[in-house]
Amino acid sequence: MGVYDFFPEYEVVRNDTTCVNCRVCERQCANGVHSYHPEITPARLLADSTQCVDCQRCVLLCPTKSLKIVQSNNTYKLNNNWTKKEINEIITQASTGGVLLSSMGNPEPYPIYFDKITINASQVTNPSIDPLREPMETRVYLGSKPEKLTRGPDGKLQSNLGPHLALAMPMLFSAMSYGSISYNAHESLARASEELGIFYNTGEGGLHENFYRYGKNTIVQVASGRFGVHKDYLYAGAAIEIKMGQGAKPGIGGHLPGKKIVDDISRTRMTPEGSDAISPAPHHDIYSIEDLSQLVYSLKETTAYTKPVIVKIAAVHNVAAIASGIARSGADIIALDGFRGGTGAAPTRIRDNVGIPIELALAAVDTRLRQEGIRERVGIIAGGGIRSSADIVKAVALGADAVYLGTAALLALGCHLCRACQTGKCNWGIATQEPDLVKRLNPNVGYKRLVNLMRAWQHEIMEIMGGMGINSIESLKGNRLMLRGVGLNETELGVLGLKHAGE
Amino acid sequence: MRDVSPTADVLSISAEGLSFKELNDKLRATNATEIVINNAAGQRYIAAGAEGRRLTINGTPGNALAAYMDGAEIIVNGNAQDAVGDTMNDGRVIVHGSAGDALGYGMRGGLICVKGCSGYRTGIHMKQYQDKSPVIVIGESCGSFLGEYMAGGTIVVLGIGLRGQAPVGNFTGTGMHGGEIYIRSDEEPKNLPAQVSIDTASNLDDIRGHVRAFAQLFGCDADELLSGNFFVLRPNAKNPYHSLYTQYLR
Ligand code: SF4
Ligand code: SF4
Numbered sequence: 001m002g003v004y005d006f007f008p009e010y011e012v013v014r015n016d017t018t019c020v021n022c023r024v025c026e027r028q029c030a031n032g033v034h035s036y037h038p039e040i041t042p043a044r045l046l047a048d049s050t051q052c053v054d055c056q057r058c059v060l061l062c063p064t065k066s067l068k069i070v071q072s073n074n075t076y077k078l079n080n081n082w083t084k085k086e087i088n089e090i091i092t093q094a095s096t097g098g099v100l101l102s103s104m105g106n107p108e109p110y111p112i113y114f115d116k117i118t119i120n121a122s123q124v125t126n127p128s129i130d131p132l133r134e135p136m137e138t139r140v141y142l143g144s145k146p147e148k149l150t151r152g153p154d155g156k157l158q159s160n161l162g163p164h165l166a167l168a169m170p171m172l173f174s175a176m177s178y179g180s181i182s183y184n185a186h187e188s189l190a191r192a193s194e195e196l197g198i199f200y201n202t203g204e205g206g207l208h209e210n211f212y213r214y215g216k217n218t219i220v221q222v223a224s225g226r227f228g229v230h231k232d233y234l235y236a237g238a239a240i241e242i243k244m245g246q247g248a249k250p251g252i253g254g255h256l257p258g259k260k261i262v263d264d265i266s267r268t269r270m271t272p273e274g275s276d277a278i279s280p281a282p283h284h285d286i287y288s289i290e291d292l293s294q295l296v297y298s299l300k301e302t303t304a305y306t307k308p309v310i311v312k313i314a315a316v317h318n319v320a321a322i323a324s325g326i327a328r329s330g331a332d333i334i335a336l337d338g339f340r341g342g343t344g345a346a347p348t349r350i351r352d353n354v355g356i357p358i359e360l361a362l363a364a365v366d367t368r369l370r371q372e373g374i375r376e377r378v379g380i381i382a383g384g385g386i387r388s389s390a391d392i393v394k395a396v397a398l399g400a401d402a403v404y405l406g407t408a409a410l411l412a413l414g415c416h417l418c419r420a421c422q423t424g425k426c427n428w429g430i431a432t433q434e435p436d437l438v439k440r441l442n443p444n445v446g447y448k449r450l451v452n453l454m455r456a457w458q459h460e461i462m463e464i465m466g467g468m469g470i471n472s473i474e475s476l477k478g479n480r481l482m483l484r485g486v487g488l489n490e491t492e493l494g495v496l497g498l499k500h501a502g503e
Numbered sequence: 504m505r506d507v508s509p510t511a512d513v514l515s516i517s518a519e520g521l522s523f524k525e526l527n528d529k530l531r532a533t534n535a536t537e538i539v540i541n542n543a544a545g546q547r548y549i550a551a552g553a554e555g556r557r558l559t560i561n562g563t564p565g566n567a568l569a570a571y572m573d574g575a576e577i578i579v580n581g582n583a584q585d586a587v588g589d590t591m592n593d594g595r596v597i598v599h600g601s602a603g604d605a606l607g608y609g610m611r612g613g614l615i616c617v618k619g620c621s622g623y624r625t626g627i628h629m630k631q632y633q634d635k636s637p638v639i640v641i642g643e644s645c646g647s648f649l650g651e652y653m654a655g656g657t658i659v660v661l662g663i664g665l666r667g668q669a670p671v672g673n674f675t676g677t678g679m680h681g682g683e684i685y686i687r688s689d690e691e692p693k694n695l696p697a698q699v700s701i702d703t704a705s706n707l708d709d710i711r712g713h714v715r716a717f718a719q720l721f722g723c724d725a726d727e728l729l730s731g732n733f734f735v736l737r738p739n740a741k742n743p744y745h746s747l748y749t750q751y752l753r
Contacts, residue, residue, distance in 0.1 A: 053752050089751070098749025225628055225652075226609030230592045231552045231573045270611060270632040271654060275681050278652055284627050285586055285605040294547065298570040298589060301527055302552035348751050420752050 001050055004095050006088045007074040010054040012047035012067065019066040021045060025058035030425040030437055034058065055418035057427035089348075100348035103421035103431070105248055105340040105385070105407060108352050113359035113492070114391045118501060120482045122469035129471050131462035137472040138169040138458055140402050142239075142379035143308045144332040162332060163308045165219075165239050165379075167402055168197030169458045170392060170473055173450075174337075174383050174404035175221050175241065175312070177205030179256050179265045179277070180344030180421070181410075182438040185430045186211060188413055188446030193217035195447070196454050201404075202228075204243055204254055204279055206268040212236050219310065222299065224253060225279025227269040231302060239333070240299050241310040244292070245281065247341030247384035250314030250355045253280040255345070260424055260433055289325035296330040308332035308379075315339060315361030315384065316354075320368035326378070327369055333379040335404060336361050341384030342407040344431055345422035358385045359398060363496045366399025366478055375399075375478075389460035398496065399478045412453045413446045513537045523547045523565065530558075540564075545584065550577055554594070566603070569596050572613070585622070588615050591637070597720055604646070610637040610656065614713070617641050618721045623672070624648045629682060631655025640717045647672030650736070654681040659710050661717070661728055662687045669693065676736050684736040685710050691734060698740070704733040 001007070012033060021044060026034040031051040037044060054069045076084055089100060122128040129136070143164035150158045173189045180203065187210075189200040194217045201219040206228015211218070220237035222229050234240055245251070256265075256277040266273040286292050296309050311326045312335035313319070319336065326334050338358025343351070362382045369375040382395045383404025392403050411417065414428040421431035429441030461473070470476050484501040485493050493500060514535035518526050519542040526546045530538070536556040540549070543562030550558055550568060553575035560568075560579045569577050570589040582600035590609040601619035609628040612635040623646035626639050630653075637656035642663045649671050650658055662670035667689030675692050676684060676699035685704060686692060695701060707714070707729055718725035 092749060092751060096749040099747055100751040101748040102751050226590045226611075226630075229571075229590050229609070230611070231554075231571050234552075234571065266632075270635075271630055272632060272681060275654060278654070278678065278680065280652065280678070284624055284648070284651060285589070285608050294566055294586065297523075298548050298551055298567040298586075301523075301548035301567075302571045304531055347748075418752075423750060423752075 004091060005050075006091055007072060008049040008052065009072055009084070009088075010052055010069050011049045011072045012052050012058075013070055014045065014047060015066040016044060018064045019045060019062075020064055022063060024061050024063065025067060028057050028061050028427060030427050030432075030434070031423075053418040053420035053423075054416075055420065055427045056416040101345055101422050102348040102351055102419060103345050104342045104417060104419040106351050106355075107419070110339075110357065112385070113357055113488075113496065114385070114387070114394050116486050116488050116492075117359070117394050117483050117496070117498065118486055119390070119393060119397075119464060119468065120484070121467040126469045128469050129466040131459070131466045134466070134471060136462040136465060137474070138461060140167045140170045140473055141165070142167060142333050142381070142401050144378060145376040147376065163239075163306055165199060165308060165333075166197075167199065169454065169461070170396060170400075170402040171454060171457065172198055172219070172381065172402060172404050173200035173409050174341070174406035175201040175203040175219075175243065175246075176344075176406060176410075177203030177221075177227075177254070177256075178208055178268050179203075179205040179260060179433070181430055182426075182432055182441060183208065183264065184438050184441040184443045184446065185410075185413060187443040188441070188450060189409065190214035190217065191443065191447035192450035192454070195451050198454070199238060201241060202237070205256070205265070205277075206270060207233050207236055208264065208268045221312075222295075223279045224281070224283040225277060227271060227277055227279065230270070234299060234303050234307070237307065239308045239310055240303070241312055241335065242292075242295055242299070242331075243312050244283070244286075245312065245314035245316070245337065246343060247314045247337030247339050247355055247358070248343035249281075249346035249350045250316050250339070251281050252347060252350050253278070253282075255279070262433060265433060289329050292326065292331075293329040300330070310335050310381070312337060314341075315356045315358055317356065319356070319361045320364040323365040324368055324372055324374070327372075327374045328377075331378060333381060333401075334365070335381040335383060336365060337404070338362075338382070338384030342410070343421075358382050358395070360492075360495050362395060362400055363398045363480075367497055370478070389457035390464065392457065393461055393464045393476065394483060396473060396476050397479050397482045399480075401477060408453070409450060412449045413441060513539055515539045515541065517541045518543045518546055518562065521546065523549075527551070543581070550575055553577075569594065572596075574613075582619075583617075588613070591615070592635075599721070601643075607637065607639045607658075610639070611635050612637050614638045614716075615640070616717050616720055618643075620644050620646075622646045624651060626653060626656070626658045626684075627651040629653050629656040629658070631682060638713050640713050641670075642717065642721065642723075644670035645672065647674055648677060649675045650679055650682070650684045651676070652678040652680070653684070653738075654679075656682045657710060657713065658682070658684045659713055659717075660684070660686045661714070662731075663723070663728070667732075675699070676738070679736070679738040680740065681738060683709065686734045686736070687728065687731045688734060689732055692736075695736070698738055699736045700739050701734055701736050704735040707733060 193200040204223035215236040218237045223243040310333040311331040339355030379401040382400035426432040523546040545565040547565035554573040557576040567586045574593040579598045583602040585603035594613045596615045598617045604622035625645045673694040677696045
């Protein structure tokens with residue numbers, strides 16, 4: 001720590017009376033925090049808190065529970081304007097001249113609308129339903145629904161339904177590329193999706209050759225850099241997602257540094273080893289909804305209209321108008337990504353200041369598409385800030401067909417939200433490509449944990465629906481009367497399309 | 504690229520009055536490997552993902568010709584529109600005319616030859632990988648942003664008929680981090696970004712074959728083309744934005 005540095009925000013505290021010098025922490029910490037010192041008496045482990053990212057790995061693996069990480073109470077003179085955060089950021093940038101780079105979702109204290117919305121339950125006049133006894137439908141079909149039924153000359157219904165994704169429950173794992181997360185993390189997501197009857201998403205890093213076998217549970221992504229995109233890849237997935245934007249960094253593209261483009265990653269992305277993989281935010285061939293439509297149809301033509309096409313955008317100010325355009329572009333599904341969505345790396349200012357909450361974006365889009373009579377043309381997936389089954393129920397009632405889960409899935413795999421993914425040294429074997437770290441995540445365990453979480457949430461969704469007297473997720477979709485706002489102002493209630501509690 | 508048997512029967516399709524979907528449904532429905540499309544009038548997505556066939560297109564094919572193409576051969580007797588060969592993996596596209604914007608976007612393999620000009624953003628995001636290395640040869644000139652974010656492959660702009668003037672627009676190679684752009688010209692291109700370095704090409708070994716193939720296709724004099732002055736643009740770094748960021752663990 002030099003004079004132009006700052007005291008660590010989290011400190012490693014070791015109980016030397018219980019520590020047995022087993023040195024597990026030293027081996028587990030890829031950040032080199034712990035070191036053993038036989039030269040001092042008594043010989044013991046010391047910690048360099050400046051390198052600690054608070055990932056909790058050593059804490060949990062310490063056999064004698066002698067470690068904890070605490071928030072430092074070293075403090076600058078308190079100032080509500082110039083907070084510790086603001087001061088430390090300036091110190092960092094004055095030292096390096098660099099753009100601050102962070103990861104995971106926006107951690108700042110913006111309102112969380114999900115926490116200001118409550119769910120209805122039936123009493124007396126319409127009975128609730130017991131999901132343990134009665135059938136409950138959580139199956140969702142995602143895609144474009146025909147506007148009207150057509151009959152042939154024989155009077156029989158003609159099938160004019162385009163390709164759909166059938167989900168056993170209204171959840172999908174959101175786009176996380178191989179490169180940003182590890183092989184073992186991808187394998188866990190793929191296997192869990194297969195077992196659960198849902199989907200995971202390759203992100204923009206291509207599809208590893210070993211994972212083509214999970215194709216029917218895979219969504220393949222096409223982003224501006226077109227990494228790993230070729231005909232077999234497009235055919236391999238159950239759907240194709242065009243990435244226009246991402247909630248964690250709207251207006252910013254993907255950039256995997258060359259040092260992370262090693263053998264397998266390079267093969268899967270089809271880019272040379274050691275070269276940066278840059279996919280800028282703008283698709284430099286898309287300047288209008290018409291241009292977007294061209295990309296949508298070029299993908300449909302290439303796959304002979306067998307795959308639904310998803311267009312993913314970040315939730316930004318004009319999201320409703322943009323979504324209306326997308327619904328008319330030929331896309332089958334719109335994915336909306338709120339500003340709490342995670343990422344492997346994003347400029348800190350963008351992560352913390354750009355975009356809008358998914359709750360508001362979702363409600364605005366659903367309202368707009370209904371007003372324009374085109375809601376059924378597209379399925380809606382909401383992501384970026386979904387933390388629990390209750391959030392899912394609220395999202396569906398606000399108008400989503402299904403939700404994307406990214407951070408929640410990573411937490412199930414062991415992530416402790418240390419927000420250090422951008423360093424590539426994830427101690428949990430998730431956001432890393434270092435073989436010694438990757439093998440810490442056992443896909444046999446990982447996939448089971450994902451399955452556990454999703455099954456638990458599915459059951460909770462059934463219970464909440466049963467309480468409302470609803471036995472099918474389709475009847476919950478856009479059913480905003482099942483929600484009430486608590487402590488929200490008129491404008492917020494208006495955008496959300498909700499009544500206040502008590503109304 | 505798979506060889507197309509020269510003895511195969513030729514299937515002729517008239518595109519007149521057909522929507523892109525109707526035309527492309529016909530192409531998908533046939534196993535023919537030698538196809539002629541007459542009266543093409545802007546139908547998009549022709550030969551999207553095509554492999555193992557030869558298509559001769561008389562008229563003007565629409566946008567996204569040969570998108571994701573994986574080993575077919577396309578001959579256009581006329582002009583092509585935007586987004587020719589988007590994310591093309593393998594095969595050849597030969598345009599006996601000019602082409603629009605964003606030609607060869609994200610192209611990873613194969614060859615595109617355009618006799619005349621191509622528009623803005625030619626060859627952007629082009630990349631090479633292992634034995635795959637895409638090639639674009641433009642006979643006359645290109646618009647601005649040629650080779651933007653290029654990560655591999657070769658682009659040759661021959662400047663035919665420009666009497667030594669630079670046959671490219673502004674900002675050639677912005678964000679370029681791989682590949683090479685050869686420009687036949689007496690004057691340096693304007694407004695080059697910091698990410699590229701420019702030199703007079705001391706030898707043309709890497710492009711001689713492509714130029715000869717171009718000359719043969721369009722009946723020009725290869726030796727004369729190769730005798731001109733060529734500039735070569737290469738990226739300054741494989742990691743152009745390496746020092747832009749600083750780790751911030753918050
Ligand atoms: S970075 Fe993780 S493993 Fe290392 S000391 Fe901090 S909590 Fe422990
Ligand atoms: S994925 Fe790893 S590095 Fe990223 S926040 Fe989670 S534990 Fe930290």
